[in-house]
Amino acid sequence: MDQRGPSDRTWSLRLSGTTDVVSRSRDFTRRALIAWHWLPGVGDNGREAAEDVLLLVSEVVANACLHGGGPRALVLDCSAERLRIEVTDGNPAPPVRVPARGPNAREQPGGHGLLIVERLARRWGSESGSDGKRVWCEVAWPPGIRLPGQA
Template sequence: MGQDTVRRTPVLPPGGQIRRLALTGTAGPVGRARDFSRKALTDWEWLPGRTEEQQAVAEDVLLLVSELVTNACLHAGGPTELALRCTGERLRVEVSDLSPQQPHPRTPHQAARPGGHGLHIVTRLAEVWGSAPSERGKTVWLEVRAAR
């Protein structure tokens, strides 16, 4: 690739790439998860976005990572792992914790009150989200489509 050539699609192996960050017992898990995610998004050429839409989607991903990790801190004893699964079409974010309690949005949602907005933000910004039990708790996941 020459100096003046700009790559238009991320260079990912067939099937995409997975990056994992252990978060058990770490200080500042939200900041660590955001920094880790920012580095991955930069490597995958989601950041900086070439268009306003691409930049907005990447910034939404960073907010979504923060929300999932914060929820694990507040409601599940802390996160154990962050996994990012990227393909050319989408990004899947997974946050695991040791609690078997499945997440649910606070209802009724009261936008004027502090707190209780995390899963409402996730519902609004992610294409789809959910949770699945695991051997040692659960994994909360979401997916975001890559901006073109």
């Protein structure tokens, strides 16, 4: 079930009890980006920014699947300065970056999710609570794309 917030600037998707959560989250995010005019994109910058957002969503949702007991919700929240991606899960332990695994690390799958998030996001972090955590990351709002609700 998806919901839109005030002025369509906040979109949320409940993921608890669903299957194929990474694909569902990417599809949901793609619909939001289309509604916000990131796609098909305003030039190459909008298209590249949208691809980065889709990859970030994939990574934080997949991390919640692998390490957080499964994602509970995805929230996309935009402002004039940034788009914030938030994923909640039931594990209060903060995310842990996997240390470098030596010269052959590139040949080994997995363990690169937070590295991707660090490289693509302007900022990221997590907030733990008694019933789980929220992992969030932010990207800059692309120039030339109007916010939802702007004339």
